[in-house]
Amino acid sequence: xxxxxxxxxxxxxxxxxxxxxxxxxxxxxxxxxxxxxxxxxxxxxxxxxxxxxxxxxxxxxxxxxxxxxxxxxxxxxxxxxxxxxxxxxxxxxxxxxxxxxxxxxxxxxxxxxxxxxxxxxxxxxxxxxxxxxxxxxxxxxxxxxxxxxxxxxxxxxxxxxxxxxxxxxxxxxxxxxxxxxxxxxxxxxxxxxxxxxxxxxxxxxxxxxxxxxxxxxxxxxxxxxxxxxxxxxxxxxxxxxxxxxxxxxxxxxxxxxxxxxxxxxxxxxxxxxxxxxxxxxxxxxxxxxxxxxxxxxxxxxxxxxxxxx
Ligand code: UDP
Ligand code: MG
Numbered sequence: 094x095x096x097x098x099x100x101x102x103x104x105x106x107x108x109x110x111x112x113x114x115x116x117x118x119x120x121x122x123x124x125x126x127x128x129x130x131x132x133x134x135x136x137x138x139x140x141x142x143x144x145x146x147x148x149x150x151x152x153x154x155x156x157x158x159x160x161x162x163x164x165x166x167x168x169x170x171x172x173x174x175x176x177x178x179x180x181x182x183x184x185x186x187x188x189x190x191x192x193x194x195x196x197x198x199x200x201x202x203x204x205x206x207x208x209x210x211x212x213x214x215x216x217x218x219x220x221x222x223x224x225x226x227x228x229x230x231x232x233x234x235x236x237x238x239x240x241x242x243x244x245x246x247x248x249x250x251x252x253x254x255x256x257x258x259x260x261x262x263x264x265x266x267x268x269x270x271x272x273x274x275x276x277x278x279x280x281x282x283x284x285x286x287x288x289x290x291x292x293x294x295x296x297x298x299x300x301x302x303x304x305x306x307x308x309x310x311x312x313x314x315x316x317x318x319x320x321x322x323x324x325x326x327x328x329x330x331x332x333x334x335x336x337x338x339x340x341x342x343x344x345x346x347x348x349x350x351x352x353x354x355x356x357x358x359x360x361x362x363x364x365x366x367x368x369x370x371x372x373x374x375x376x377x378x379x380x381x382x383x384x385x386x387x388x389x390x391x392x393x394x395x396x397x398x399x400x401x402x
Contacts, residue, residue: 096128097201098180102170103133106188107140108295113188114149114156120194124201132157133188134174137164166304171250171272175262184253190294192251196286200253203284209255209398210276210283215247215290225305232309239319244277245285252276257398267390271312278316279396315390318383325376332369338362 099117103110114131121129133146135158143160150156159177161170171185184200186192196213203211233246250273254262258281265275314320339362342354 094126094128095181096130098178098183099129099131099197100171100174100178100183100185101131101133101188102136102167102174103138103142103146103188104136104164104167104170105138105140105142105296107138107142107145109189109293110142110145110149112294113190116190117186117194117197120197124198127201130155130157130180132159132174132177132183134170135160136167136170137161167250168270168272168308172262172270175259175272178259180259181256182253183259185250187251189296191290191292192249193288193291196251196288199286203286204253204255207282208284209258209281211253212245212248212276212283212285213251213288214245214285215249216287228305228309236313236316239313240317242278242316244274248273248277248285249290251288255281257281261393261396264393264396267315267392269311269315271308271315274312274316278392281396281398318380318386321379321383322376324372324379328369328372328374328376330369332366332373335362335366335369339366 099121101113106113110133117131121127131149131153133149133156135143135146143158146156146158146160150158157177159173161173165173175183182201182204184197186194192213200211230246233244237243252273254276258276258279261279262272262275339359342359342362345351346354
């Protein structure tokens with residue numbers, strides 16, 4: 094019998110865990126032919142989450158609890174969970190019931206059809222602040238503009254991954270990570286199902302704006318070297334403009350005598366030209382740093398799906 098793991102990062106979700114577990118098991122108990130296990134990663138919760146999880150685990154052998162020593166953030170909690178898996182597929186879910194368990198059968202159906210990743214795309218979310226909607230919109234626009242592969246907007250971590258994707262993910266050891274982004278980077282056979290995200294069952298969203306901004310900056314800088322090259326582009330622009338201006342001024346005073354330029358204007362133009370040169374050099378250094386960065390994060394060069402003979 095194939096095994097499907099449900100992976101849930103948990104940070105102060107004491108008020109949600111019972112309901113969450115009941116709702117999930119209600120759905121999974123209807124699905125025959127698969128063995129389910131429930132992996133909860135406690136990300137340093139300060140409420141009664143751990144106690145509830147331990148209770149669940151002592152009553153149900155299919156519940157596995159991984160308790161992190163402190164709060165490392167959702168991305169790392171997910172990574173810890175994925176590293177621990179020995180399974181045929183995993184379904185990643187939030188503990189706050191914003192990822193409705195009723196989609197689990199659909200995930201499995203697409204997986205049986207041969208998709209290695211079944212991801213979800215949010216079609217609507219009730220009462221999300223306008224500022225957050227706009228932020229998310231521009232984040233994807235910019236990310237797709239500067240990075241070499243396309244990220245689909247409004248996708249979430251609520252997804253099913255086949256065993257081969259799980260094994261491939263274990264090879265990624267970079268520290269600043271967005272698991273979703275890494276999965277998109279990998280390729281594989283992928284499909285999307287639209288879903289409506291309800292509001293959080295209990296409690297407040299655990300992602301503060303500052304955490305979201307950090308995540309956005311992280312994902313932009315780890316999937317694109319464009320921000321690094323900006324200084325260089327800027328420098329080339331400045332030195333070209335001021336270089337041309339300088340040549341124009343010299344030619345003008347030597348041959349045309351239309352305008353007379355003061356000594357100060359020469360100083361300013363030459364100085365700006367030199368600033369441009371300095372910025373271009375910074376851009377050049379950034380290119381080398383970019384190479385070092387790529388070597389250091391040590392992503393796998395390629396991922397093999399299957400091998401025959
Ligand atoms: N979470 C976590 N560590 C954190 C923050 C959140 O493990 O530092 C978990 C949280 O318990 C929940 C999921 O990540 O299961 C999504 O968190 P949240 O609902 O706050 O985020 P949002 O729904 O706003 O994306
Ligand atoms: Mg949530």
